[in-house]
Amino acid sequence: MRLRNITGSREVIGDSRFVVHEPNEQKGNWQSLFGNSNPIRIEIGMGKGKFLHTLAKMNPDVNYIGIEKYSSVLLRAIQKMEQEELPNLLFIRMDAEEIEDVFAPGEVDKIYLNFSDPWPKDRHAKRRLPSRQFLGRYNNILKKDGRLEFKTDNRELFDFAVAELPEAGWQTEAITYDLHHEEEMLIGNVMTEYEEKFSSMGNPICKYIIYR
Numbered sequence: 001m002r003l004r005n006i007t008g009s010r011e012v013i014g015d016s017r018f019v020v021h022e023p024n025e026q027k028g029n030w031q032s033l034f035g036n037s038n039p040i041r042i043e044i045g046m047g048k049g050k051f052l053h054t055l056a057k058m059n060p061d062v063n064y065i066g067i068e069k070y071s072s073v074l075l076r077a078i079q080k081m082e083q084e085e086l087p088n089l090l091f092i093r094m095d096a097e098e099i100e101d102v103f104a105p106g107e108v109d110k111i112y113l114n115f116s117d118p119w120p121k122d123r124h125a126k127r128r129l130p131s132r133q134f135l136g137r138y139n140n141i142l143k144k145d146g147r148l149e150f151k152t153d154n155r156e157l158f159d160f161a162v163a164e165l166p167e168a169g170w171q172t173e174a175i176t177y178d179l180h181h182e183e184e185m186l187i188g189n190v191m192t193e194y195e196e197k198f199s200s201m202g203n204p205i206c207k208y209i210i211y212r
Helices: 009-015 030-034 050-058 071-083 096-101 122-127 132-141 155-168 193-200
Strands: 040-044 063-068 089-093 108-114 142-152 171-176 206-211
Touching: 009 071, 030 040, 030 063, 040 050, 050 063, 050 071, 050 089, 050 108, 063 071, 071 089, 096 132, 132 142, 132 155, 142 155, 155 171, 155 206
Parallel strands: 040 063, 040 108, 063 089, 108 142
Antiparallel strands: 142 206, 171 206
């Protein structure tokens, strides 16, 4: 069974207090929703939520928002929160293309992209989360000195992502094609479910940190 097709997942999400159901209404007011002035960091395409839940637990002075399109994947993240609730973590079920409708200019401190859908067909390139089209959207919501971090085991997607940077006006602060053998970049690394799986298989993990 594909996770996105789990029966009843939409109903669980609709009733969950960990999900922001009208995120457009919070645009420009996310810190108020959390009840503090801590920075806002988001993961787009968070999957089952392990990565973001770990970060939120490690950094109680940062507010985290996980964005996921598929209900039955988001369900897993909700279940984690039900087992261990964190006050600095919330979720949104939405398509990433709507990101500018949810966050105000400069409202986001950092963006994480982890093991994003590669959309392998050329005609779907603009749907890839590290594409120039999405980088333009991120540019509008990320604060001036904000950073974006991207990890993947898909070398073709990573090469595409790197090639998009100059076209979109972004620069690399750090880059590696084998994260788990790059001591400096590995410091503080939090692994996702996919990262654990693919690195255990011997697949090199690519990562960049970029800025404008």
